Amino acid sequence: MLLSSIFAKSVRDRWTGELVAGIAMAVLLWMTMAIYADFDVSFYYDLPEAAQQLAGIDPAVGGLAGLAYGSIYNLLGALTLAGIAISIGASGVAGEERDGTISLLLGNPRSRSRLLGAKTTAMVVLSVFGLVLLWIGGLASPAVLDQDVSGVNLVALLVHLGANAVLWGLLATAIGAWTGNRTAASGAAAGLMVGSYLAASIVPLFPDVADWAAVSPWYWFSGANPAANGIDAGYLALQLGTAALLAAVAFVGVNRRDLRERRGRTTLVDRLRSHPMTQRYADRVAGSARVSSLVAKASSDHQALLVVVGGIVAMLGLYYGPMYNLIPEAFADAMNQFPDALMSMIGQADISTGAGWLQAELFSLVVPIGFITVLVSVGAKSLAGEEADRTMGLLLANPVSRSRVLFAKAAVLVLYAVALVVIASIGALAGALLGGLDVSLPNVVVTMSLGGLLGLVMGAVAFLVGAATGRVRWATSTATGVALLAYFAWSFLPLSQDLAGWADWSPFDWYLGSDPLLTGVDWTDVGLFVVTITILVVLAVPMFARRDLRG
Amino acid sequence: MTSTTHPAIHTTGLTKHYDDVPALVDLDLEVRRGEVFGFLGPNGAGKTTTIRTLLDLIRPTAGSASILGLDTRADAVEIRRHIGYLPSDLAMYPNLTGKDLLTYFANLRGGVDWGHVDALATRLKADLGKKVGDLSSGNRQKVGIIQAFMSRPDLVLMDEPSTGLDPLVQQEFQTMMREVADDGRSVFLSSHTLSEVQRVADRVGIIRQGRLVDVEGVHDLRSKAIRRVELVFDAPVTAEEFAGVAGVRDTQVRDNAIMLSFDGHMEELLAVATGRHHLVDINSEEADLEEIFLAYYREDAVDGESREEAMA
Numbered sequence: 001m002l003l004s005s006i007f008a009k010s011v012r013d014r015w016t017g018e019l020v021a022g023i024a025m026a027v028l029l030w031m032t033m034a035i036y037a038d039f040d041v042s043f044y045y046d047l048p049e050a051a052q053q054l055a056g057i058d059p060a061v062g063g064l065a066g067l068a069y070g071s072i073y074n075l076l077g078a079l080t081l082a083g084i085a086i087s088i089g090a091s092g093v094a095g096e097e098r099d100g101t102i103s104l105l106l107g108n109p110r111s112r113s114r115l116l117g118a119k120t121t122a123m124v125v126l127s128v129f130g131l132v133l134l135w136i137g138g139l140a141s142p143a144v145l146d147q148d149v150s151g152v153n154l155v156a157l158l159v160h161l162g163a164n165a166v167l168w169g170l171l172a173t174a175i176g177a178w179t180g181n182r183t184a185a186s187g188a189a190a191g192l193m194v195g196s197y198l199a200a201s202i203v204p205l206f207p208d209v210a211d212w213a214a215v216s217p218w219y220w221f222s223g224a225n226p227a228a229n230g231i232d233a234g235y236l237a238l239q240l241g242t243a244a245l246l247a248a249v250a251f252v253g254v255n256r257r258d259l260r261e262r263r264g265r266t267t268l269v270d271r272l273r274s275h276p277m278t279q280r281y282a283d284r285v286a287g288s289a290r291v292s293s294l295v296a297k298a299s300s301d302h303q304a305l306l307v308v309v310g311g312i313v314a315m316l317g318l319y320y321g322p323m324y325n326l327i328p329e330a331f332a333d334a335m336n337q338f339p340d341a342l343m344s345m346i347g348q349a350d351i352s353t354g355a356g357w358l359q360a361e362l363f364s365l366v367v368p369i370g371f372i373t374v375l376v377s378v379g380a381k382s383l384a385g386e387e388a389d390r391t392m393g394l395l396l397a398n399p400v401s402r403s404r405v406l407f408a409k410a411a412v413l414v415l416y417a418v419a420l421v422v423i424a425s426i427g428a429l430a431g432a433l434l435g436g437l438d439v440s441l442p443n444v445v446v447t448m449s450l451g452g453l454l455g456l457v458m459g460a461v462a463f464l465v466g467a468a469t470g471r472v473r474w475a476t477s478t479a480t481g482v483a484l485l486a487y488f489a490w491s492f493l494p495l496s497q498d499l500a501g502w503a504d505w506s507p508f509d510w511y512l513g514s515d516p517l518l519t520g521v522d523w524t525d526v527g528l529f530v531v532t533i534t535i536l537v538v539l540a541v542p543m544f545a546r547r548d549l550r551g
Numbered sequence: 552m553t554s555t556t557h558p559a560i561h562t563t564g565l566t567k568h569y570d571d572v573p574a575l576v577d578l579d580l581e582v583r584r585g586e587v588f589g590f591l592g593p594n595g596a597g598k599t600t601t602i603r604t605l606l607d608l609i610r611p612t613a614g615s616a617s618i619l620g621l622d623t624r625a626d627a628v629e630i631r632r633h634i635g636y637l638p639s640d641l642a643m644y645p646n647l648t649g650k651d652l653l654t655y656f657a658n659l660r661g662g663v664d665w666g667h668v669d670a671l672a673t674r675l676k677a678d679l680g681k682k683v684g685d686l687s688s689g690n691r692q693k694v695g696i697i698q699a700f701m702s703r704p705d706l707v708l709m710d711e712p713s714t715g716l717d718p719l720v721q722q723e724f725q726t727m728m729r730e731v732a733d734d735g736r737s738v739f740l741s742s743h744t745l746s747e748v749q750r751v752a753d754r755v756g757i758i759r760q761g762r763l764v765d766v767e768g769v770h771d772l773r774s775k776a777i778r779r780v781e782l783v784f785d786a787p788v789t790a791e792e793f794a795g796v797a798g799v800r801d802t803q804v805r806d807n808a809i810m811l812s813f814d815g816h817m818e819e820l821l822a823v824a825t826g827r828h829h830l831v832d833i834n835s836e837e838a839d840l841e842e843i844f845l846a847y848y849r850e851d852a853v854d855g856e857s858r859e860e861a862m863a
Binding site: 270288290291292293294297389390391392393394395396397398399400401546548549551 | 603606607608609610627628629631632634635636638640641642643644647651652654655656658659660661682695698
């Protein structure tokens with residue numbers, strides 16, 4: 001039956017995301033409980049109410065359970081599950097339109113309504129699957145850690161959380177069904193969801209307008225504190241009723257409009273290029289300049305990723321500076337007593353100093369994750385991407401050698417690293433100045449640059465594997481694996497006296513091992529980075545030159 | 552410039568295996584200057600493998616090839632100054648406009664005459680202002696054809712180039728190919744459509760299962776062309792009546808109609824058909840490639856020796 005096969009295919013396409021999210025949430029819950037198990041967490045409940053609300057912490061439950069279930073399930077879990085539901089909902093009909101497969105699908109004897117029904121059912125079933133994973137994790141963590149969480153009504157929390165996810169997923173479905181625009185559907189639904197979450201968290205703090213919080217759908221989930229008070233029938237009815245209404249809206253929308261054919265994205269630059277006033281200037285930037293050379297063209301290919309990730313790292317840098325002054329003394333003291341394993345993960349930073357705080361919050365995880373994400377993605381797609389897109393043959397029909405293409409792409413990888421370092425440094429420097437952190441500003445730039453080199457090493461691994469195999473996925477997974485291995489080697493090998501020496505081989509050690517925020521640049525580390533990157537790129541030359549190309 | 556005394560393409564024992572699977576076996580081929588060479592074969596015959604090997608995108612397992620006298624391995628980059636290439640199942644950068652894409656390749660290539668590009672675009676009615684990703688496959692193909700022709704290359708290699716083109720544009724495109732040949736330059740045209748190759752090519756190479764079956768002038772091929780003929784009469788006929796006509800094979804009779812494969816002289820067939828019966832309708836269509844290949848093999852079985860002589 002086609003319906004079951006559309007349903008089955010939709011589930012098959014999406015279940016891994018839900019699985020990863022469910023397991024990640026369960027692991028985070030376990031980690032949070034494990035970390036805080038032996039501490040007095042009451043200081044969290046002394047934080048301003050706004051901070052508690054925004055962090056999802058549940059004062060009605062209190063104690064460890066309120067902190068763990070609150071910050072992980074109430075906040076991260078709810079946002080993640082709703083985000084996945086939005087992604088699935090937006091891709092439903094609009095995704096098939098974007099891929100140009102909708103006409104193929106509807107060439108079969110099935111109606112649009114049944115198609116939408118199958119897609120929507122898949123979204124709901126997958127959300128329930130995610131909930132089951134959260135439920136298992138929610139029961140297992142306290143059992144394994146032998147913690148008392150008797151005050152928590154896990155099922156009630158998950159019922160409201162699931163209804164919330166389905167509601168946002170159906171909002172995306174409805175927008176997608178009316179517009180056929182997947183990007184608009186996911187963007188608008190995600191934006192409204194975050195707005196609703198902020199409103200539900202902040203509006204109640206102002207007595208004059210507190211009642212208005214109930215207008216926000218997120219409040220129907222979080223406002224009733226289901227973990228403490230059980231299922232609130234009224235709010236649940238509101239959630240499910242709204243979901244049903246959105247589903248009806250989606251069915252009307254998908255049946256009354258012309259379906260769209262596959263088309264490319266229209267960006268802001270495209271609009272500027274088609275407008276007579278801006279045409280000439282935009283044409284020069286987006287057209288002739290962009291295609292003037294291999295390097296220029298390759299540089300323009302991944303700008304969106306660069307801007308988004310660079311922007312996020314810069315924003316976090318800006319945010320953590322002033323944040324330093326807000327953390328209570330007690331928190332810093334508590335963190336400094338954390339188990340060694342946990343401290344290793346943030347580079348043994350002493351967060352009671354400005355430099356230690358920056359290292360723990362920004363440089364130990366945010367910068368590596370951000371930089372490695374961008375540079376591995378760009379590195380993997382450099383050569384293998386052109387093969388996967390089947391443009392490599394067309395490109396190499398021009399009088400350019402394979403090695404010239406390779407070096408141009410490698411140069412672009414370096415340019416991206418430089419751009420990331422510049423963007424992120426601006427944020428971090430501004431944050432440090434705003435917060436008046438006792439940290440050397442040149443050293444912030446040095447450390448950020450070492451972060452760029454760290455990302456570049458992983459990017460070069462992806463570049464090499466891509467050059468040798470022509471497969472983006474292999475390149476990405478190898479480089480990600482190497483990065484994780486390097487990170488864990490650097491974090492955990494020093495805990496064992498016998499193995500500590502091996503940690504020196506990890507690029508993470510070259511990055512933060514010499515405490516660059518305190519001591520400035522260590523040229524040995526820079527040398528190790530440069531030599532490794534050069535070797536990886538040079539190795540790629542014969543690998544790429546001697547191979548049968550794929551596209 | 553390359554010397555004009557060398558053939559456009561010359562391959563010697565060119566062989567390509569994917570792992571252990573032979574995709575191309577012992578290809579000996581010569582494409583001359585000033586000709587359109589049709590490379591004809593069914594899907595999976597080895598046409599694309601041949602072109603990709605010539606372009607040094609993949610490497611031969613054995614044998615060698617030269618283009619315009621230059622070795623395809625050693626002089627790959629120099630060769631690309633003199634060729635234009637249109638891959639099959641064309642994919643291009645979807646976020647570039649046609650104009651951007653041509654500019655990009657023109658910059659990599661150097662020395663492209665934009666007047667020529669505009670003229671080609673006008674002839675093919677191509678819209679270069681739209682993003683490639685927004686174009687229909689036929690309109691995208693036009694951009695691909697322009698990029699293959701824009702540098703006035705000495706050799707244009709094209710893999711199934713007519714995909715998605717409407718008949719009028721196809722006709723213009725065929726004229727463009729003829730102009731290249733008349734200018735003393737060469738076209739290597741891979742196709743699985745006999746009629747297309749017949750219309751435009753001077754000579755045709757037929758490839759099947761990785762092996763070159765035959766190379767002949769297009770007129771010789773046409774004289775061999777087999778047709779499926781259906782004759783409809785006002786009364787039942789028997790197969791035996793037509794068995795005597797030279798070139799008749801695979802006869803099937805159904806009621807008043809007879810269907811047969813035919814590669815003889817049409818007037819002889821019609822003489823038999825109209826002599827004794829009242830012919831009501833006649834349908835004749837080109838046989839597909841597979842039937843022609845079968846015909847070749849049949850001949851091979853009978854007449855293998857002389858065919859090999861003909862190829863030499």
